[in-house]
Amino acid sequence: MLFSVVLLVIGIALLLINVGVISLEIREFFVMFIPILLVLAGIVYFIKCIRNKSSISILFALYFTIYGSLLMLNQQKIISFTYGDWWKLWPVFFIYLAVNMLFFKGKAQIVVEFNSTQNSEDEKTKKVKGKRYKKSLINDMHFNEQNWPLQSMDLHTNIGDFYFDFNKAFIPEEETTIKIKSRIGDVKMLVPEDIPIKIEVKTKVGDIRLFDLKSTDMKPHLYYESPTYHEAIKKIDITIEMGIGDIRIDRV
Structure with a gap:
């Protein structure tokens, strides 16, 4: 699902560039759209967390959403945060632990799906x-x-x-x-x-x-x-x- 969303966003953006609707260099294109893709990845993991009741998915949802949002704020000159500052998000792990203990501990419901292609x-x-x-x-x-x-x-x-x-x-x-x-x-x-x-x-x-x-x-x-x-x-x-x-x- 995430890969399909990434292809969709990139394809639409490149199509608009080719037909002259928007005018961007390829480098500027990736600088602009990668933060959006990161936020979309966070949303996908959040949906997975709700669907499968998987607490580990919330860690990726928090990380990608916050990382992409901070990069978007940097583009708007609101804060200073670059791609190399990813390591500054290590406190997200503590947020994940807190959310996990508050909302996931004690929930032993089993949600299982069988993958019929697992022998392929x-x-x-x-x-x-x-x-x-x-x-x-x-x-x-x-x-x-x-x-x-x-x-x-x-x-x-x-x-x-x-x-x-x-x-x-x-x-x-x-x-x-x-x-x-x-x-x-x-x-x-x-x-x-x-x-x-x-x-x-x-x-x-x-x-x-x-x-x-x-x-x-x-x-x-x-x-x-x-x-x-x-x-x-x-x-x-x-x-x-x-x-x-x-x-x-x-x-x-």
């Missing part, structure tokens, strides 16, 4: 020794289609949210291993009560809620293992490592 070559998904392996820079991963086939996974991404509804999955009679690693993003899961599980979750900055357990440390780390895990045939082993983000895991 375009997403660079492959199987390694019977395990689904996927690595990407920016990507959300959704698993909630009815009877979706659960298998061992090794998922890595820099930025992205993860959504799992194991209650709708076809779970094989074996130990299924799921490893998730991401720099920025949220993880939300629904786990059936009758499936033994072993879970280890870590995040450097964020909040963890694992059933009735809740993290309180600066570097949260929680561990849980079902009493019957080792004796069970059908079971799930989950490991989650996040840089910045929230983790919610509930029984259903």
Whole structure:
């Protein structure tokens, strides 16, 4: 969506320049329109935040909106703020933490969509020794289609949210291993009560809620293992490592 908006704005502006409606050099064009595109990016992330109830999206929404707005004010000679001053916006992270605690903490609602193309070559998904392996820079991963086939996974991404509804999955009679690693993003899961599980979750900055357990440390780390895990045939082993983000895991 964001890429489409960027192409639309650039295309319209270049068309107006070519037909003589507006007269701008290419350099002046980018200086004028890049702040607008940044604000549009902030709006897109804000919409995503509301739609997916993803708290991490609000961080990008705040950053891009404020960054673009300050650049626009600089163009109007109201303030002095250049592209190289992006580092001055580091207090936005504290604003994000405050907004996250005020409006997102305690909301464990799971909003999950299944991506029917996640086995395609375009997403660079492959199987390694019977395990689904996927690595990407920016990507959300959704698993909630009815009877979706659960298998061992090794998922890595820099930025992205993860959504799992194991209650709708076809779970094989074996130990299924799921490893998730991401720099920025949220993880939300629904786990059936009758499936033994072993879970280890870590995040450097964020909040963890694992059933009735809740993290309180600066570097949260929680561990849980079902009493019957080792004796069970059908079971799930989950490991989650996040840089910045929230983790919610509930029984259903």
